[in-house]
Amino acid sequence: MSYWFYDVLAMLGYTHPVHPVLVHVPAGMSIGALGFSILALLTKQAAFRSTAYHVAVFALAFTLLAIPVGIFDWQRFYGGAWFFEIQIKAVLAAVYLVLIASAVWLGRRCLESRALPVLYLGSVVTVGGLGFFGGQLVYHGFTPEAPVQFNVGRHVFESHCSGCHRRGENIIEPNMPLRNAPQLHDFAEFLAFIRNPRMPDGSPGVMPKFASDRISDLNARELFDYLNFAFAASKRPVSAQ
Ligand code: HEC
Structure with a gap:
């Protein structure tokens, strides 16, 4: 569309x-x-x-x-x-x-x-x-507050992800929340996932693909940092502490 x-x-x-x-x-x-x-x-x-x-x-x-x-x-x-x-x-x-x-x-x-x-x-x-x-x-769909350095990532989250992942949850596949998701540990893995989301068995799920014309690599990095700050408390980037 x-x-x-x-x-x-x-x-x-x-x-x-x-x-x-x-x-x-x-x-x-x-x-x-x-x-x-x-x-x-x-x-x-x-x-x-x-x-x-x-x-x-x-x-x-x-x-x-x-x-x-x-x-x-x-x-x-x-x-x-x-x-x-x-x-x-x-x-x-x-x-x-x-x-x-x-x-x-x-x-x-x-x-x-x-x-x-x-x-x-x-x-x-x-x-x-x-x-x-x-x-x-x-x-x-409220998005957790974050310091200003996360504004871009937070904005990307709000406009592309929070509809389904409000507060880090997953309203469609409740067992696959964004909070503490394995993809949040590694940026390359995260990027590959949002470009081509998969269910754990490798089959395509409901999550839409986010190609680089919708979220650039740069914005994906900002998004990744924000998500780590907001939804992976144990792994906060050093800059945010
Ligand atoms: C239309 C609803 C929807 C939107 C919008 C959406 N997701 Fe998802 N997300 C899902 C569903 C459903 C899954 C389960 C896997 C699948 O369907 O591919 C999922 C799974 C995930 C997972 C894996 C979680 C796990 O525990 O393995 C991550 C990470 C993720 N989404 C990140 C994002 C990010 C980042 C965005 C925004 C760029 C986003 N999602 C936008 C519905 C959505």
């Missing part, structure tokens, strides 16, 4: 996932739609009902953008790995899409419909769940 879109962003200095930026729009707009429909119920002013509807249209438009971008981010930053938070986000995103699209469909026909505030409420609850599991994904 080509990541030219991310390469362009990286040239502009943006290296993070794009989905979290976009999702604020449907999230905020859903809350707005619910808020205005409650105002309409309380004040009986029809204008608030229209505002709620217009805001929901906006939410739907950005949802149609945020979902594909979320799928691209998932491929790019998590290697398309099908783990729990992703599964639950996929289900919730489908539910959310149905709710917000139904609200827009219904609102076009009958702004007075009693079902509209219920749909708005449902979309807010779903969006809350989506935000929660999005937060779990991002913050569970």
